[in-house]
Amino acid sequence: MASKLPKQTLSLKQFLLRQEVLKLYRDIIRTLRKVPDESTRLELKEWARTDFRNNKHHSDETTIKSMLHYGRKSLDDLRKSLALSDS
Amino acid sequence: MAAVNFVRSAFNGLLRKSTTYKCAAICRLSTVALQQKCPIKPITNSYNIEHTQNVVSLRKRQYATGPVHKITESEIQERVIKVCKAYDKLVTVQNVKISRNYCHAPPLTLDLLRQRVILVLQLYDKINPEKLSLDSHFMTDLGLDSLDHVEIIMAMEDEFGFEIPDGDAERLVRPRDIVQYVADKEDIYD
Numbered sequence: 001m002a003s004k005l006p007k008q009t010l011s012l013k014q015f016l017l018r019q020e021v022l023k024l025y026r027d028i029i030r031t032l033r034k035v036p037d038e039s040t041r042l043e044l045k046e047w048a049r050t051d052f053r054n055n056k057h058h059s060d061e062t063t064i065k066s067m068l069h070y071g072r073k074s075l076d077d078l079r080k081s082l083a084l085s086d087s
Numbered sequence: 088m089a090a091v092n093f094v095r096s097a098f099n100g101l102l103r104k105s106t107t108y109k110c111a112a113i114c115r116l117s118t119v120a121l122q123q124k125c126p127i128k129p130i131t132n133s134y135n136i137e138h139t140q141n142v143v144s145l146r147k148r149q150y151a152t153g154p155v156h157k158i159t160e161s162e163i164q165e166r167v168i169k170v171c172k173a174y175d176k177l178v179t180v181q182n183v184k185i186s187r188n189y190c191h192a193p194p195l196t197l198d199l200l201r202q203r204v205i206l207v208l209q210l211y212d213k214i215n216p217e218k219l220s221l222d223s224h225f226m227t228d229l230g231l232d233s234l235d236h237v238e239i240i241m242a243m244e245d246e247f248g249f250e251i252p253d254g255d256a257e258r259l260v261r262p263r264d265i266v267q268y269v270a271d272k273e274d275i276y277d
Contacts, residue, residue, distance in 0.1 A: 018233070022233055022234070022237055022253075023253060025234060025237050026237050026241065026253065026256075029237070029238070029241045030241070033245075049234075049238075052234055053234065056232075056234070
């Protein structure tokens with residue numbers, strides 16, 4: 001992940017990638033709100049948090065993109081299992 | 088009337104022919120006859136047929152017209168309350184009045200809003216409560232990064248119950264900005 005200090009300016013690509021990551025994080029937290037069980041919800045939140053933070057330091061575009069892909073896939077799985085448990 | 092005669096004759100005939108299976112035969116034919124002419128239940132109740140010693144006699148006929156007495160609303164109320172009382176999960180059903188209570192959110196003043204924002208921020212584990220003030224910048228003063236920022240904004244969404252879109256969330260970098268934003272959204276002017 002490119003550096004997040006506001007003093008350093010990022011190139012457009014880096015900036016866009018950063019926005020993608022933040023949007024994904026936000027979507028994950030929003031979807032997690034719908035989890036009915038309280039303890040599972042906290043667990044999943046912690047998991048997402050640590051995952052994002054551990055991978056914060058990447059600066060290589062390809063790595064960031066693959067992480068994004070993995071994150072989006074996980075979010076899709078979460079949404080599908082939520083939809084299944086609701087019906 | 089025709090049905091009754093038919094049934095009567097059928098009974099007599101059957102009595103002579105089937106002595107061992109009297110009951111079953113009679114019942115069968117009677118039900119068939121009755122089904123053809125009229126619905127079973129009221130007739131079988133109304134024709135109390137006694138079977139004693141090879142003699143089938145129609146005991147009495149009962150006809151019912153419409154509802155015997157008109158039901159009043161107070162009677163309906165009493166009966167409803169009685170049923171409710173019998174249900175064990177309702178603790179006290181004294182005076183069951185239908186009343187609806189709607190309530191708005193608690194009245195939000197600017198001061199209360201500030202307190203709530205500060206409280207949520209203090210509860211966040213990465214913020215040092217001593218350094219926290221209304222004007223402290225999240226990233227420069229409090230040393231948070233953008234992921235923390237996202238979490239804080241989501242916490243504010245949870246607290247105040249409305250969604251904050253991404254574009255707006257980006258600009259909220261101090262607690263004071265958040266207070267101002269929520270006040271704008273909730274129309275709080277004092």
